[in-house]
Amino acid sequence: MxxxxxxxxxxxxxxxxxxxxxxxxxxxxxxxxxxxxxxxxxxxxxxxxxxxxxxxxxxxxxxxxxxxxxxxxxxxxxxxxxxxxxxxxxxxxxxxxxxxxxxxATALTLGIDVLDGPAVQPFWRAVLGYEVTGRVDPDDAAPAVVDPSGALPTIWFQQMDSPREQRNRIHLDVYVGHDVAEQRVADAVAAGGRLVTDEFAPAWWVLADVEGNEACVCTWPPSD
Missing domain, CATH: 3.30.1360.20 (Transcriptional coactivator/pterin dehydratase)
Known part of the structure; x- marks a missing residue:
């Protein structure tokens, strides 16, 4: 059991x-x-x-x-x-x-926007010496890849519907405790960033720096 x-x-x-x-x-x-x-x-x-x-x-x-x-x-x-x-x-x-x-308490993952996850994922697995994770999110374009030692960030693949111009294709997901997430967002905005959207809060907030490079402040899991 x-x-x-x-x-x-x-x-x-x-x-x-x-x-x-x-x-x-x-x-x-x-x-x-x-x-x-x-x-x-x-x-x-x-x-x-x-x-x-x-x-x-x-x-x-x-x-x-x-x-x-x-x-x-x-x-x-x-x-x-x-x-x-x-x-x-x-x-x-x-x-x-x-x-x-x-x-x-913080965890970091890297998200890569892709049109063809199965074609892209093997490159990142090979170049980093990573392994395919045992957990598969059905909404992702391909299974995430992980560092066997657990020391480096997980790489996951976000499905795109069409090419996106003038937008970065790799972003950081910064996972923090549920009780500090809003303060982390506020600190990032105060440091010169901007809030792209809080549509998905409190699961995650999308932020960007002054040049438009994006990062998400996330809690885990999105809901219980």
């Missing part, structure tokens, strides 16, 4: 307040360690918890911060195992007096 849960169920679960569900159905938390040494201590604690649970997150150790990402590959999303491990990791951070920074 599958223990898969929805993002809404993850957010509502006890012990997950410091985590945000972002792109590719991964729960993300950022812990401000303040030093590399403390970061190593937190990573060691996470390693012990992961081994005990037989459930292994992606962990990014940097000077001053540790970023942790959780998902369950066997169910293609989040599970009760992610809830349990998230709560234990947050507790381990508190025991080390390491605060979480929920507003810093």
């Amino acid at each position: 599958s223990d898969q849960i929805t993002p809404a169920a993850f957010r509502a679960a006890e012990g997950t307040d410091e985590w945000r569900v972002l792109a590719d159905l991964r729960a993300t938390a950022v812990f401000r360690t303040g030093s590399f040494t403390t970061g190593v201590q937190l990573v060691e604690a996470i390693g012990e918890l992961a081994e005990a649970a037989n459930h292994h997150p992606d962990v990014d150790l940097r000077y001053g911060a540790v970023t942790v990402r959780l998902t369950s590959h066997d169910v293609g999303g989040l599970s009760e195992r992610d809830v349990a491990l998230a709560a234990r990791i947050s507790q381990a951070a508190r025991e080390l007096d390491v605060p979480a920074d929920p507003g810093a």
Whole structure:
């Protein structure tokens, strides 16, 4: 029996307040360690918890911060195992007096507008050394491709009905927590950008810089 849960169920679960569900159905938390040494201590604690649970997150150790990402590959999303491990990791951070920074949780994907997805996708898979993702969005022109190491952004392919002139064909999708998305949009506009459309908010806002290059500020999933 599958223990898969929805993002809404993850957010509502006890012990997950410091985590945000972002792109590719991964729960993300950022812990401000303040030093590399403390970061190593937190990573060691996470390693012990992961081994005990037989459930292994992606962990990014940097000077001053540790970023942790959780998902369950066997169910293609989040599970009760992610809830349990998230709560234990947050507790381990508190025991080390390491605060979480929920507003810093971010994920980046690149969207490429295409007329013929199956013709375009193999090039990007080959040039980047990527793999085809196991999750397929039926609205996309071709299955997305992903970095096997999980370190680089996912590339997805947006179907065009006809060629679009005077418009960039590659745009950034910046995924942030649902509670900081509107502020991120406001900050981008204040920095000289413009709002192209908020028709799809709160799932995503389309923004552009002064030369018309576009980026979307997104929350995940669009709805529960």
